[in-house]
Amino acid sequence: MIAYIVTKNSFDAQIIATVLPKNWLKQVEIIPAGDLSGVKSFASSLASSFQLPIVIVFDADSLDRRKIEHRRRDIQEIVEFNNAKIPVEVILGVPQMEIIFFEDNSLLPRILGYEPAQELLLLAKSEPRQVLEKLLSESKKISDRLKIINLLTSDDIAALRQTSLFQELIESLQFVGLPKTDAEIDLSRV
Numbered sequence: 001m002i003a004y005i006v007t008k009n010s011f012d013a014q015i016i017a018t019v020l021p022k023n024w025l026k027q028v029e030i031i032p033a034g035d036l037s038g039v040k041s042f043a044s045s046l047a048s049s050f051q052l053p054i055v056i057v058f059d060a061d062s063l064d065r066r067k068i069e070h071r072r073r074d075i076q077e078i079v080e081f082n083n084a085k086i087p088v089e090v091i092l093g094v095p096q097m098e099i100i101f102f103e104d105n106s107l108l109p110r111i112l113g114y115e116p117a118q119e120l121l122l123l124a125k126s127e128p129r130q131v132l133e134k135l136l137s138e139s140k141k142i143s144d145r146l147k148i149i150n151l152l153t154s155d156d157i158a159a160l161r162q163t164s165l166f167q168e169l170i171e172s173l174q175f176v177g178l179p180k181t182d183a184e185i186d187l188s189r190v
Contacts, residue, residue: 001027001028001029001052002027002028002052002053002173002176002177002178003027003028003052003053003054003055003173003176003177003178004028004029004030004031004043004046004050004052004053004054004055005028005029005030005031005054005055005056005057005169006031006033006039006042006043006046006054006055006056006057007030007031007032007033007039007056007057007058007097008032008033008034008035008039008057008058008059008097009032009034010032010146011145011146012032012057012097013030013031013032014146014149015097015100015148015149015160016030016057016169017030018149018152018157019157019160019161019166020166020169020170020173021179023179024173024178024179027177027178028173028178031046036058036075039056039058039075040075040078040079043056043075043079043088044078044079044081044082044083047079047080047082047083047086047088048082048083051085051086052086053086053087053088053089053176054079054086054087054088054089055088055089055090055091055169055172055173056075056079056088056089056090056091057091057092057093057097057165057169058071058075058090058091058092058093058097059092059093059095059096059097059129060072060092060093060094060095060096061095061096062094062095063094063095063125063126068092068094071092072090072092075090076088076089076090087175087176089172089175091165091168091169091172093165095126095127095128096127096128096129097128097129097165098128098129098131098132099124099125099128099163099165100160100163100165100166101128101132101148102121102124102125102128102131103159103162103163103164104156104159104160104162104163105121106159107156107159107160108135110156111141111142111148111151111152111156112135112136112138112139112141112142113139113140113141113142114138114139114140114141116135120134120135132145133145
């Protein structure tokens, strides 16, 4: 084990596990830890107990750069407080992790089975979780966001890997020792 990834809930953990290269999953443990205070507390405990790098993936819940940076710094400082020698990286989905589904325009129409209204796609920039839930409620093909994971193709996974959130996560994991080149990454994911 090289590092821990601590995130909010099982959906976030499952999407991370699906999108990361398969061969990396043997070297990281992805742990859903609940709300923000739970994530900070659990990550601090992990750092103290196991002395391994921690990557926290959480929602920014804001579009304001100052608030985003404040949240990032707050999480990092709390986790590092008693664990200054342990690398801690905080990656925030801006405004929420679900934004990854809106960065590639071809992903959701195929999964949902219909073309979402432009107004909703624009609203998704500020409220991706709520818009995703609304789109799922209107889909005849899929109604549960956990089922999205089962419908992802290898092309979808490759596209999600290119989102800003996953690029930052991949860079952080490479920094702690996971493969650094595309040739070393197992892209045969599905």
